[in-house]
Amino acid sequence: MFELDVRSRKPIYEQLVERLKELIITEVLTADEQLPSVRTLAHQLTINPNTIQKAYRELESQGYIYSIKGKGSFISPATPNLNSEKIEKVKNELSKLLSEAIYLGITKDELFKMIQELEAAIGGGVEDDQNP
Amino acid sequence: MFELDVRSRKPIYEQLVERLKELIITEVLTADEQLPSVRTLAHQLTINPNTIQKAYRELESQGYIYSIKGKGSFISPATPNLNSEKIEKVKNELSKLLSEAIYLGITKDELFKMIQELEAAIGGGVEDDQNP
Amino acid sequence: MFELDVRSRKPIYEQLVERLKELIITEVLTADEQLPSVRTLAHQLTINPNTIQKAYRELESQGYIYSIKGKGSFISPATPNLNSEKIEKVKNELSKLLSEAIYLGITKDELFKMIQELEAAIGGGVEDDQNP
Amino acid sequence: MFELDVRSRKPIYEQLVERLKELIITEVLTADEQLPSVRTLAHQLTINPNTIQKAYRELESQGYIYSIKGKGSFISPATPNLNSEKIEKVKNELSKLLSEAIYLGITKDELFKMIQELEAAIGGGVEDDQNP
DNA sequence: GTGGTCTAGACCACG
DNA sequence: GTGGTCTAGACCACG
Incomplete structure (x- = not known):
């Protein structure tokens, strides 16, 4: 484990x-x-x-x-209490890493697919849509 | 600089x-x-x-x-050697960071938009398309 | 309760x-x-x-x-024994906490208001005034 | 020290x-x-x-x-970057301690004076007023 | 020289 | 039994 x-x-x-x-x-x-x-x-x-x-x-x-x-x-129970500071930090790190990925030739489509799969696996902490 | x-x-x-x-x-x-x-x-x-x-x-x-x-x-010239080891490593890191982002409530749409914008800014080192 | x-x-x-x-x-x-x-x-x-x-x-x-x-x-009945030792201790703690509050940008006015409201809520165990 | x-x-x-x-x-x-x-x-x-x-x-x-x-x-340089979570926590602690102080017979006037003196000593991180 | 990581191990507070 | 504090001391990374 x-x-x-x-x-x-x-x-x-x-x-x-x-x-x-x-x-x-x-x-x-x-x-x-x-x-x-x-x-x-x-x-x-x-x-x-x-x-x-x-x-x-x-x-x-x-x-x-x-x-x-x-x-x-x-x-801890999942926290939809938006810790905005933490979110900014993660977005910032993501920005760097995504840039590098794109530079290395990972395509937009691959990245989209990656996100889809991860979201499915996690179940999506917060829903994008009102009607599930 | x-x-x-x-x-x-x-x-x-x-x-x-x-x-x-x-x-x-x-x-x-x-x-x-x-x-x-x-x-x-x-x-x-x-x-x-x-x-x-x-x-x-x-x-x-x-x-x-x-x-x-x-x-x-x-x-070095772009995508120096399509170093697959390096690509795997970046994908791996991305996977972790994207999961955390989703967990923190960043939506799929926000992530997609982020990628679009970064790609536009970079100009896409490698094209998404087969015919250049 | x-x-x-x-x-x-x-x-x-x-x-x-x-x-x-x-x-x-x-x-x-x-x-x-x-x-x-x-x-x-x-x-x-x-x-x-x-x-x-x-x-x-x-x-x-x-x-x-x-x-x-x-x-x-x-x-116990209010102000049990005007325990001066205890009062000193509370004043001491207050001093630290008030300093930190001021340092963090909480204004004097906010603090005054806070005290007013608390006193009103409590009813003031002991009167401000000499003649009860 | x-x-x-x-x-x-x-x-x-x-x-x-x-x-x-x-x-x-x-x-x-x-x-x-x-x-x-x-x-x-x-x-x-x-x-x-x-x-x-x-x-x-x-x-x-x-x-x-x-x-x-x-x-x-x-x-660290003084941070007027209002860490709102931290401020809430300090306010909460202050509320308890001020209540206890009032209960123990410390008067409103004493508390006001305390704040005045502390602010003078510290110099006031953030000004109450625009014109100094 | 500085902060950071880690081990081995003691003792305390809470319940 | 559990997490929390603390000591003594080793070794590493940065510059």
Whole structure:
């Protein structure tokens, strides 16, 4: 479930954050579901608990999970509360990456198809249309 | 031309790489054009020459520029080698970022529009169509 | 009456303390009124009795309620003992928070208005004036 | 300059965050001024560097300082960029604390005076009036 | 020299 | 049992 590459340039905690975001976005993990405890996951991945905690804290500050002292860590309900700052940041990153993709010869059609498929897989957090 | 943000969390050499990619993608810098020398640019930006060199090396390994010993660094012609490995990597990153965008409520239509606009601005390195 | 947020970072006993203080300050709960017993409230809120007890103990030490062994817990009369130590502590906290508010751009006028409204809502535990 | 109470219930890193905020708000530390390095401050206060780093990171995420890898940590310029979420949070805390103050018998006049003095000391981040 | 990541491990607060 | 704080100390990336 969590494939970590300890040799990667990418810090372990960032890899964890990415992977967990992915599982949340694709609704493999759903609202209020409990995550493995810091210690349990640390043991499973043979990683230091502090590193797990760092990942959980980052996810919490990004609004993807919430942690309760003495109880555990849980998936946050999907937030249609438009964090406009965060949206701007993602749009900005997208702009750069899409430009590079187009430059590398990935066609508009391929990109459109990619979006269609991703949206289908995710289920679309917010509907484009009123009548489903 | 190179606006670096010394306050940014992003390392300076990464900012340089990004900025140069942008100038190449938007064809402000064109094929076989010579880049300023490491020392010249370092002096202009009042930045350590090692930092410039690191950025140039990164751009070279990504196929955006090439260096000739004793002559200097130059912009590579577009879609240097249809590096399929690189394309896979960018698609992979795009997949993650697009998923997050959709999750945050950015609509399919907004994404389509974004792509249209970027393609128009870039002029499309490679045509969508078979007959050029 | 007691809306607890189990997802909050704030411990449940602290939420209880805050909420009870609020009810006392706004005179929803009045002097010498009896509070629900630890067990009753624990059952109502489906919370561990130890948590309720901890909240009651904290309120007692802050002078907001008093307990009689074998009888129960009761609301203390207003301005229990003009505890100057407590007043100093609150002033100290206020000083920090007001400074931050001003720094963040909240205007003096907004703050004045806030105080006016709060005082009106509370009814002013103690009069501004010397002659009651 | 930094008086820490290691026996306090308040974590050391939070005490540090508070103290540094105070120094920034009162403009003892000014924009782009460099903070002591993590190691230097750790040594001065005989505290573990990780604890200092935790405090610095918290201040960074709150927008009070910025850190550059390899360079150091610096005071952020005052941000009239209304972080509305943060403002709401501070207003909310203020509301509770002001209510308690009024309940404890601190008069409206005392509170007004407090605000006046604080604003004078700080210099008022944003002016109430157009003509200074 | 600077901040950032990570480990190993202790102790505390909450419930 | 859970997350949170803290120490001691190693090694890395940036410049």
